[in-house]
Amino acid sequence: MARRPGRTRGIWAIALLVLGVALIAGPMVFMVSRFAPTKVGSDNMLPTLGHADLLVMEKEPSEVRRGDVVTYDPAEWGLTGPFIGRVVAVGGDHIAYAEGDPTLTLNGQPLNESYVQDGAPGAGGVSFAVSVPHGRVFIMGDNRGNSADSRFHPQPHEGTLPVSAVTGVDSGIDENDPLVGVLGLSMTGGAVLLPVGIGLGIAALVVRRRRPVAQAGPVWGAVRVDEP
Incomplete structure (x- = not known):
């Protein structure tokens, strides 16, 4: 049987198109399913x-760990989120602050918080001493003088929220992250392969139209006419 003209080009075209779509769609599906962009409000x-x-x-x-920057749903406080804050204590911790203290104390030890605005960990003037139940977290903003956080919602659980209220943890991903580079290369490769696959597909169609397949053997329906 004669090989259909352009068959090889057609196979390559399909393969490149499938691979190109996978290289583009794969990173997009991965990012959308696992990560969410969030703008600080x-x-x-x-x-x-x-x-x-x-x-x-x-x-x-x-897992939600002490020190994580998180988005969270403050519905238990009667508010509509999401909010952004920092987890300063997790289940089993004792977090405390008395007005005038130079630092918060975590499990009886001074808590080093180099990230706090103006080096004022107790800005806001609220004293507290909370033993965080297991499965809950105590959340504060880094700008303690301008943050409606766990300190200001002592009811019903001393300002703590369930871990399930945490809707996202800062991944630390930015434009310099290796993961971004890998995903970017994948999508770039897919963007290159797609037009190549399309071009090969068009070439295969053109060849197929210009060079019809030669018929081998008798043609069904043909009428034989003998010369006189």
Whole structure:
């Protein structure tokens, strides 16, 4: 049987198109399913984060740790979120501050918070002493003088929120992250392969139209006419 003209080009075209789509769609699906871009909407995280800064938050984090910058749903406080803050204590911790103290204390030890605005960890004038139940977190903003955080919502659980209220953890991903480079290369490769695959597909169609397949053997329906 004669090989159809342009068949090889057609196979390569399909292969390149499939690979190109996979290289572009794969990183997009990965990013959308695992991460969420979040814009800072206030100054409560100064100087760490400014108004309108963009964060890439990991959705549904497997673990929330002390010191994590998170987005959270303050529905338990009767507020509508999401909010952005920092987890300063987790289940089993005792977090405390008395007005005039130079630092917060965590489990009886001074808490080093180099990220706090103006080096004033107790700005806001609220004293507290909270033993965080397991499965809950105590959240504060880095700009303590301008942050409606756990200190100001002592009811019903001394300002703590369930870990399930945390909707995202700062992934630390930025334009210099190796993951961004890998995903970018993948999408760039896909963008290169797609037009090549399209071009090969067009070439295969053109060849097929110009060079019809030669018929081998008798043609069904043909009428034989003998010469006189």
